[in-house]
Amino acid sequence: MAGKIIANLLVLGGGALVKAVAQAYKQAIVNANKSGVAHETVQNLAHKTSKSMTxxxxxxxxxxxxxxxxxxxxxxxxxxxxxxxxxxxxxxxxxxxxxxxxxxxxxxxxx
CATH class of the missing domain: 1.10.287.110 (DnaJ domain)
Structure with a gap:
């Protein structure tokens, strides 16, 4: 019985943690878009993966x-x-x- 309760707590706690991480990630993307960091990061990544030299x-x-x-x-x-x-x-x-x-x-x- 105690094992079942502990397992339920772990599943619920894990679900809450995943949900919190997902929300934090979404908010980070929103903040990055507002500040222009996302666009700059995409440009830098495109340049780094490109084989051409500037x-x-x-x-x-x-x-x-x-x-x-x-x-x-x-x-x-x-x-x-x-x-x-x-x-x-x-x-x-x-x-x-x-x-x-x-x-x-x-x-x-x-x-």
Missing amino acids: LHEARMILGVAENTPWEEVLQKYDKMFQKNAEMGTFYLQSKVHRAKECLEAAKRAGG
């Missing part, structure tokens, strides 16, 4: 500004690519290469 990220990786001459971009790329080939990692070398590709694509599109 121009800003590419410039940061190569350490160049928007108005840096293309020859200087290539010099920085060559230096960084070679340094990572000798004593860096394949991952960093790949990031440097992708950054150059991204800037090349922007250069072709821009004229």
Whole structure:
């Protein structure tokens, strides 16, 4: 008899807990929508799952500004690519290469 009462209390308590968590989650979504955080989070998630690199990220990786001459971009790329080939990692070398590709694509599109 006592076991049955304890089981009922656990089921009721578990149900109340699930209901409270669901309500808190719904309220968090409402608050996020009001503050714009939800939209920003979706945009960040879309960017993170995207395989493309932004121009800003590419410039940061190569350490160049928007108005840096293309020859200087290539010099920085060559230096960084070679340094990572000798004593860096394949991952960093790949990031440097992708950054150059991204800037090349922007250069072709821009004229």
